[in-house]
Amino acid sequence: MLLLKKKYFLHIAFICVVFTACTRNNVDKNLQEYLLSIDSISQQKPKEGLRKIDSLLEKKQNSKNRALLLFSKGELFYLNDKLIEAKNIHLETYRLFTKLKDDYNKGRSLITLSATCMKLNELEDAQKYALEALETGEKIENTRLQAKANNQLFNLHFILKDYEKALLYIKRCEELFTDPNDPNSIIAIKSNIAGVYLKLKQYNKALKQFSEALALGESAKDPKTIVSVLNNIGYTYLEAKRFDESEKFLRGAVKLNQKIKTINGAPYKGLGTLFLVTNKLDSAAVNYNRAMSIYKSKNNLSEEVEIRDKLISIAILKKQYQKALNHQIIRDSIEVVKSKKQNQKLLYFANVNYKVKEKEIALTHQKEINKQNWWLGISVIVSLVLILIIALFIGYNNKLRAANKASKLEQRLLRAQMNPHFIFNTLAAIQNITLEGNPVKSSNYIAKFSKLIRQNFDYVRKEEISLEEELAMISNYIDTQQLRFNNSFSYHIHISENCNTKQVKVPPMLLQPFVENAIEYGLKEKKSGGILNLNIRKTGEELFFEIEDNGVGRKQKKSQEKIAKDLHATDIFIERLQIRNKGEEKSFTIEDLHDKEGNPSGTKVVFKLKL
Known part of the structure; x- marks a missing residue:
């Protein structure tokens, strides 16, 4: 599954059929049905899905079935953000399918390898695998595989902010993918096209693509897709500074979520941004808090940090410095947890976010900041950094001293013996x-x-x-x-x-x-x-x-x-x-x-x- 995320709107994923085996190959039909059942289980219980696949892998399998089982396992790892495991397994399936001369499934492995490398920020490898997948799709004349490869190249160039090339690839994808039985993928493509237009500030073209995606969602009677598109349209109007239309679509997304009893924080977050831009601080705070409550329940730390940044700005604007400080303390504690999970340096993360926040407040509200609290925060950060540097230096020095002592003791022991x-x-x-x-x-x-x-x-x-x-x-x-x-x-x-x-x-x-x-x-x-x-x-x-x-x-x-x-x-x-x-x-x-x-x-x- 390929996912492209923007600052002010969310794209729908270009959906891959994860566990579908190639019909042109002789594959055990019972295995196909079993993999489809595992797919259904894994959406709610990924660990159980992995356990079932591993139990089959422990048994003797022919090369084709083993490759397909490993492919399914790799897809499960990818969908659950276990990227290193996903990459290693798909490198193996790529070799197995190449040996079996199964170009279709080799191409599918290349697509996931490209997506995994992109998430790991290994962009050169991501491009290499996507281009090979495109070449493989053209070789076997499989338009679906070609469409997925073009979609990967779109994602890559979008990340690199090369929007003209990104638009070229996603339009090729649209030309190739015309399967009426898969409206979700078509909606995803149209949403991605809209995303490029939005970056190019061609708002009318973006809205046209989103409107077509909305019509497809309504025809398919897929309320979750409709909510996503409504939300994207609301963000597009917000970017275009057409605030009345933006509020209309964002509130529509909220009402539909409530109707289908789906918990989604994006529309509330959009309304919060809308009211902040229009200086309706109380309404902005209410909607940001609703969105934050949802993201907290889903343990979405990145979204919670972003919303707390907005709440800090609102509190400073309203001169509620204690509330701003409380949000800052919670936000910083979340950052620590986030940094541990992502193996990033705490100092870098804190500095970058602090500079962004400082600039945002300075431009919007003429630097109405409590300077005393600001300098106190800087002092704490500098002190922590100094303590960290000293601790690392002492630890490294002790390690060298211990190694030196052990080496000398070893020499003395040998001389004595x-x-x-x-x-x-x-x-x-x-x-x-x-x-x-x-x-x-x-x-x-x-x-x-x-x-x-x-x-x-x-x-x-x-x-x-x-x-x-x-x-x-x-x-x-x-x-x-x-x-x-x-x-x-x-x-x-x-x-x-x-x-x-x-x-x-x-x-x-x-x-x-x-x-x-x-x-x-x-x-x-x-x-x-x-x-x-x-x-x-x-x-x-x-x-x-x-x-x-x-x-x-x-x-x-x-x-x-x-x-x-x-x-x-x-x-x-x-x-x-x-x-x-x-x-x-x-x-x-x-x-x-x-x-x-x-x-x-x-x-x-x-x-x-x-x-």
Whole structure:
């Protein structure tokens, strides 16, 4: 469905038959009937219509039926303003119908693609698809498809304010579309022609087209169409400054709406504009309020904002500044909601509308504005903008700082894990084995060492790895260390039965610093009988770690040499836990172990992670 909206009148849509399949193709008649029933349901319950189409798409369909089902789904998305979804689906149906050599339905897909791109303001694509649809319609000599394509090109040039070309295309559309069984489309075409004449200020020609559209509506006995045309005629007379005739037709539209019990705010809005122009402020306010009540019930935010702008102007003219301020506050809150829905910047929207309103009041009523309230409003807007800019700057700065900190921590972690002392000693040990004439053992350790280096580089950039991967890496590291010290110590890893190492996730390279400390500052001094125990148990949603050795103890080692904090990497470990922001660093303890005589007998590190 194609819709063209003007500031002072509404066009009737050039109606497309959405779910009608091409009769020249072999299509399942049951599917045609089903799609028509879905069309009827979707007008009131679009979600139910989509559900029914999806249920059919889940079943096996031939290529033709699948393409038609997707086309119907795309039309539903378009009619309910889900434009991105509509565009993506119709790009697919366009490809499917092209593959099936179904030019008619390919042309229909192109028409909706053009209309969707136009709503998305992708005007170049809209023109491309409309021209291809026109070429396709001419190729298969289908006048209805050609008419729709010309109508799309009319809409495009009307948006671009190229009214002469717009008139050319819509007149071609009128020549092509002569189906007497579809009066609504003919009425829409005539209304569009009238719309161009109105923009060209050729009011008599516009009224002639609207009169013909009105006669067609009366013949078809379609009261809703008649109301729309009456309203358009009223707006045309208003543009021509023939106020008596304008009021007559607008009131006629109101009475017919009441008779058919249709809720339509456009005639009231037209009367409000008429009375505002003729300086009948009370009558203008009454009709604007009636229109606003209808638009509010339909959640038409754009119309409500426009009417509140008029009510603000009327209130300022009547020096009812509190009422003007109340309307302004409500209007601004609506703008915020509107901006979120349309993903537009609040500042741009507020400034544009405020400038329009300021100019309107200045020209009509010699700038009778309460300057104090005006400057207060500007101050609030400027303050909000400044706060927003500052907040965005602070947020961006914090994000950069956090990324920088994470990068530095990653580099420090890698340096701590793969320090040159460890690498050189390991290579020296491998060299000794090679010189001893044991190539198999040497090759085995080279493989372990290269795998350890690769694991370090692979895991350092990951936030989490499985506990199984962490244990595989630490086992590989300990095996490499055992090579250096000629297996002078043994190690044991104990895991509780309720701990699934494949599913549990932990930060990478978490255990290596403490295992390294246990070996370098405890077990290295023992020529034999060294034991390293790694205990892991899961309790509820917490994972407990214990790294225990029976080495010489920290106190004795400290008396022999200074232990650098960075070499231990405990500071990096604490920072990593703090970044997780779970308070896990508070559980970290290092305990010196003693035998019965009080002599140092090793070290135990304990900490826990929250899963």
